């Protein structure tokens with residue numbers, strides 16, 4: 451038996467109060483956490499808890515003035531920041547630091563060989579957050595910060611970010627589109643929120659060719675989606691030879707999700723996870739860190755996380 455799969459969670463993630471009837475609710479994490487405890491593999495997971503991320507790491511991706519603005523907006527008791535989508539409560543800044551810290555903790559566990567791979571059951575999500583702007587429920591870009599942290603602390607060169615959330619991760623793409631050391635791949639429903647992620651967005655300057663966007667029409671089911679994943683994305687990913695793989699693991703492309711209209715089942719997440727494990731074994735010493743983004747039907751979310759974790763553990 452090798453090192454275990456890590457699951458990172460903290461009840462403090464529930465303290466980010468997004469208000470009444472907001473889809474990105476504390477109940478999402480509560481439902482998944484309670485569900486996972488009844489799953490047979492739960493005792494085999496390495497359970498981790500986060501610490502708040504130091505600002506020096508958040509500043510690798512975000513403007514210090516923006517970080518300060520998030521802090522002050524929370525302290526003032528504002529109900530949202532930058533747009534009505536991104537709800538706040540006074541604790542939100544601290545909890546957002548804890549979400550980033552969760553990803554950093556998983557990266558430490560994986561690079562220090564305490565875990566083979568790991569998943570962060572975290573919120574608020576991150577992939578829409580820009581350098582100086584919050585967007586679409588996201589305050590700090592958890593996965594983008596994690597990629598930079600892994601490069602700096604563990605001296606690795608190439609990071610692959612796979613974003614299978616149903617929405618395009620505009621913030622992550624913008625962070626890395628000029629940088630050939632990070633390959634950003636997103637498959638997302640299109641046309642749809644946030645409106646970015648055209649197939650012709652392939653990176654800029656030295657980073658040209660290390661962004662891959664695959665717009666997916668509404669109604670697409672597992673078979674066609676996985677075929678695109680395997681035939682269009684995987685060859686480029688193997689050619690890139692990542693030293694480390696991160697997943698922006700939103701599960702809102704599920705057929706039961708209320709926010710979008712793709713038709714995936716849990717099995718798609720299982721299949722993609724298994725493919726990424728093969729790639730990780732090939733070039734990245736098995737290192738994969740995955741972090742929750744979206745997913746808004748509580749039952750579908752719990753079952754999808756289960757399928758993803760089970761595949762990570764196999």
Ligand SMILES: [Zn+2]
Nearest residue numbers: 615617700744
């Ligand atoms: Zn999403």
